[in-house]
Amino acid sequence: MRQPFGELHIRGTAQRFLGHPGQALQGYALPGRSTTKTAMTQEEEGELRAELLRLQQEHRDLDAAIAALQASPGADIIQVQRLKKRKLQLRDRITFIEDQLTPDIIA
Numbered sequence: 001m002r003q004p005f006g007e008l009h010i011r012g013t014a015q016r017f018l019g020h021p022g023q024a025l026q027g028y029a030l031p032g033r034s035t036t037k038t039a040m041t042q043e044e045e046g047e048l049r050a051e052l053l054r055l056q057q058e059h060r061d062l063d064a065a066i067a068a069l070q071a072s073p074g075a076d077i078i079q080v081q082r083l084k085k086r087k088l089q090l091r092d093r094i095t096f097i098e099d100q101l102t103p104d105i106i107a
Contacts, residue, residue, distance in 0.1 A: 040100075052098065
């Protein structure tokens with residue numbers, strides 16, 4: 001059985017989140033949609049909710065990986081900073097999607 005936060009697991013998790021050095025999150029607009037709010041179909045809403053769940057899970061996983069890296073002796077500070085940056089990008093994307101799913105209230 002693999003230990004959840006063993007050295008190899010932490011490095012593998014960090015590598016999974018960092019991806020390729022130049023890789024960034026996808027743009028904020030869905031393909032074929034502008035960034036302005038318009039009525040969305042149920043299919044589009046379902047896709048957004050699925051992406052939101054995936055991003056929230058990745059955010060939680062990143063949080064655990066960062067905590068484990070910081071707790072390990074001799075942690076790579078640059079790697080921790082990159083993971084934190086990725087976590088902030090995820091938070092921005094999560095917030096954007098939540099805003100897209102929340103209906104406008106006209107007062």
